[in-house]
Each structure stands twice: as structure tokens, then as C-alpha cells.
Amino acid sequence: MLHLIKYRIISILKEKTIVFWSMLFPILLATMFYVSFGSSDNEIETIDVAVVKTDDSEMSKNFIKYLEMLENDDSKLISSEELSKEKADEKLEKFAVSGIYYAGEEIELVVTSNDINSSILKSLLDTYNNQAQMYKDIAIEKPEKLKTVINSDYMGFVDETTLGGKSVDGEVQYFLSLIGMACMFGCFIGHQISTQLQANVTPVALRRAVSSVSKFKQIVSDTLAGVIIHYINLAILLLFLNFVLHIDLSGNIVKLIGICITGGFIGVSLGIFVGSLSKLKDGVRIGLLVATGLLSSFFAGLMIVGVKGLIEDTCPILNKINPAAVITDAIYSVSVYDDPERYVSDIIILIIMSATIGIITFIKTRRERYDSI
């Protein structure tokens, strides 16, 4: 097996086209992003939110004050508007606001989608609740320190870090999306691998098909070779982003590596699967591959931010079966949401998807005899 993997790695690495698309292209794209962002004003998009006051309690007043502080801050993270319940609901339905805060003894948040804006609003509420609880605790346990704590600029951190201490810098999100897209580019490696697995496509595949190495072993060794190469590609991309472009990946390199491995796995296995549709012409297979990659990336919001949220509202299952959407979600769960459960579930989904695609490919090709060669 090691013998097969070693030579497949060598042969794939020497394919210039593959190296370009799977490694150099994402790096070039990242550089272009970096250059174009360098001339932008780097402003974060302000989130519109409605506030419905349900009573006149202290808690309610303090929370509204907290929102005003955020609103007046330089970061312009949110823009709140106090409305009646009916008006607020109407605006939320029309997506004029990203959420509604119900301010009373208990502060509640209502959102309709599962996008980054909703997550930020939830995080702001969590931060407020945590701080409020902290004051209560200090007042009970060390009342003499309360004044000092209140006078400190505790709100400052909210402007810089919102979600579990993670950056919400819009530019970083583009780079994170780029990592997701690069994962999907593994399909080009997968396609190249598939050409060496089908006797009716290349003479090398023919020679391999008549050898005594089982199809299962061939698929597994080739897939592993592809995943290893793509993992190296993605690791180089991460290093490039971190150390050359100085993109802050929020210290989650280890978890991002986990995403890179599984994301690379899904990209490679998808490429092998599409490439193994032997009844289609080579041009059609490549077209299908490019279309699959681009469409899944588009639906995952890798090109236009917000598409994924819209799909979450209208057809959430699509986000669960779209590999690019799951990769993006996993990246966001690490770099934005700081949601370990979501991260693990996304990784599991990716592994199941890859394994399923691999098994289908194996079943399809294991005893394949061709109509013509």
C-alpha cells in the first residue's frame, strides 16, 4: 500500500496543472484579496436590530443603554431602533432587521436565520448577560470592588471581539471562505486520480486494472495520496495566510487543520466520483466537476455572503448536504462562533459524506467491465 501511495504522490505532484489549481491558485487568490483589501476602508457592515421594550425594569433600561453604547462606538457594530412588537415583527419578516431584542426582566433575542449577524447578536446578548451576572456576583461577594469594576472600560472588548473572543473582521471571513473553496479544489486532484483508475480512459489505468492489486486497494491508496497532497496544499495556504499575509486565523490552526484534512478528503473523493462516471466524455466530466465545485461554493456563500443564510431559511437540508456549505460552517464554528459541538458535527458530516462517496465509487467501479476501450 505504501508503495502505491508513494508513487501516486510523486506522479500527482509532478502534474503542473494539478499543482496550479490545487495549491497555487488559492494562494494567488488570497494575494489578490489581500492587495484589494489593502486599499479598502476596512469597515464592518453594521447590523440592524429592532428593540421591543416589554417593561420598564432596570434590566430593560440597562440593556438599552448597553446597545446605545455599542451603537455610538467607532466600530458601528449595530444600529438599533426601538419599535412596537408588530412593527419589529414586520421588519424582521422583510429582513429589514437581523433580529429583535425583547428588553424586559429577561432579555430575549429572536432571529430568523442562522447567519453570522444572528450569531453576533446572540453573542452580544450573552456578553451582556455574563457581565450583568458578574456585577451581581461582585455586589454580593465583594461590594467594595463594584465601583472600580463599573468605572473600568469593560465594554471596550466588545468592539474588538464579539463571538467567544473571535474576530468578526469581514476581511478575515473572506480568507476563511477561501480556505473552504481551496478544500473543494481537491476535486481536481480527485479527477486526475480517477483517470488512472479507469481502463477505458488511460493506458496506465488499463495496466493497473489487469494487475493483481484489488480495485479497493487502488481506490484507497490513490485517495490517501490525493488527501495527503491536498492537505499539504492547504497547510501551505494556511501558513501563507498566517505568516506572509498576516491574516489572523484566531489561533485555531489545529482545528482548521482538522477541517483541511476532512475538507480535502471530500474534495478529492468528489473528484474521483465524478471522474469515474465513465459513460460521460472527459470534457463533460470536467465541466460537471467545475460546475459542482462552483455551484456548491456559491450556495455555501463563498462568493456572495448571505446566500448560505438564505438557504438556511428556505431549504436548510441543502446546507447539510452541500459539502462546501458544511466546510464553511465548520470554519465559522471555529473562527467565528467558537462552537465545538457544531465543529465536531460538521467534521462528522464531512467524514460520512466522503466515506459515502468513496463507497459508491468503489461499488460502481470494483467489477466494472467496459463497453469499449
Next chain:
Amino acid sequence: MIKVENLVKRYGSIVALDHLNLEIDEGEIFGLLGPNGSGKTTAISCMLALLKYDKGSIKIFGEQIKPDSYNIKRRIGIVPQNIAVFDELSVYENIDYFCGLYIKNKTEKKKLVSDAIEFVGLENYTKRKPGQLSGGLLRRLNIACGIVHKPELIIMDEPTVAVDPQSRNKILEGIEELNRGGSTIIYTSHYMEEVEQICTKVAIIDGGRCIASGTNEELKSMIKTGETITVENIFINSEQLTGIKNIQHVFDVVYKDNILVIRCSSAKHNLVKIMNYMQEHDISFGRVFSERPTLNDVFLEITGKQLRD
């Protein structure tokens, strides 16, 4: 060793193999001779369980071959018609890779690779990529990759296509050497000279059917032609042409571009009789030569067309 019975393969409405029957014994160099498109490669692909076929059975080493017959495949080496090597790997790496598909032991593998390189004479090119090799050397690499694991059965599909004479001779000598080493060889070609030179048994295929099979001598004895006499730069009229046709044992005469080709059945003194006739009728002529029947004559007589049509 190989038994193909009533093999039928259709490509849509085209019948590529039409109830093909073959029997290949151990130790033979078995030639599959036929023009391009006669079904040689299709037959080979069916034998290797690569192609679906409509009817018939193929047994190799006594067992029906299937895509997952790995125990049978382990004993077979294939030299495909198209060069089947990795362009990105060097000569050594390619041979080592394909050897590794069969041989696990590193020491044994190393020796086999070295033997194969020496066998095909690529010692001075081990670090070169396939793209840096000439057509002949590339064919030799293709062969090395197929025979490196010393298989019992070697299937060679037109291994000398587009090869210079020097490499062709080296390849043909190599095939005979492999056979002497104990390998049974199936050799497909449309070059009848090669098949005639090295094959111990030949099957002639046309239109997907085996139209004749046997040793060279057996095949030649099947046909009427015993001798073909060619006379160059000859100028004769129709009366003289009829006269030649009437010479005993002459059964076919073709006169074209001042070249006269006379086919005679097996008999003594055919050439003398024709020379006498030309002298008696004061016919001027250039070079004259006589040939024993070839496999091309066999093919021509059975099918009515030239092997390379």
C-alpha cells in the same frame, strides 16, 4: 492454458467478435494475426476481463476470468498497444511501480526491476522521463513494465508499432528469450513477417472470426499457392499473357505497371518453365524472383484481400 469459446462481442450493430474460438497451449508464442480492426485488441481486452461481451466463455489457467480474478491476473503480464507508463515518473520509477503491483518483497522487487531494465537494454536511461525517450526506447519501457514480475503468460498487443528496425529486432529477440525462459506469449500484430518469424502457432483473424489457425507450415499448406514468381520490367501483349496463364501449375497472373506476378501451385520447375516461355517468345524482362508463400498469401487466398488493406 487459454480457451476462448464462441466469443461474441458487439459494439451496437457492429459485430467485433463473431463466435471466436481460440486455444492456446502452455509454452507457445501464439500469434494473433489480422488487419487493423479485425478484432485482435477486442479479443485481448475480453480475455483480460476489461470488456463486456455478449456471449461465450474465456478460461485462463482453467478458470473463468472475471474482473476480480486477482489470482489469475497475478500470473499475467500485459504489454498494451498504447504506451502505458506514467509520464511523470522516470524509467526506473515506472518499472519499480508496476513491479510493486505484484511483488511485495523489496529485495526481490529490486532484483526483478534490475533484470527487466537489463533485459530491455535501458540501463543508460533509468533516470530519464518517458518524454525524453525515443519511440523505440519507449516501447521497450512499455515491455519492461509488463514483464518485470516474470509472469507465466505475457500478452503483447502490437508491441512493435512505430518502432525503428533496431528496436524491433531487439524486441522480437526478447520475446523469444522470454518464451525460452518459460513464459507463454500471445502476440498480436498486423505485421505478418514478425508473426511468421517468432510465432510457433498462429490464428488469423478477420471480421472478428478466426479464419484459420495452426503452425506457419500448416497454414501455408492450406492454400493453393506454392510459389509466387515476380518478373519486373517486363513488356508483354495479351496473347503472351494468356500463354503464361496456360503454363501448367500457373493459376493466377497479374500484370500491372510492367510487373508480372504469377502464382503457381506447389510443383517442381515452375520458374524454369516460365523462363523458357519468355525466352521462346523473345520477351524482354528485368529482375525475376521466386517466393515461398507467406502468411499474407494465406490471408489473401482465404479472404480475397491483402493483410494490410
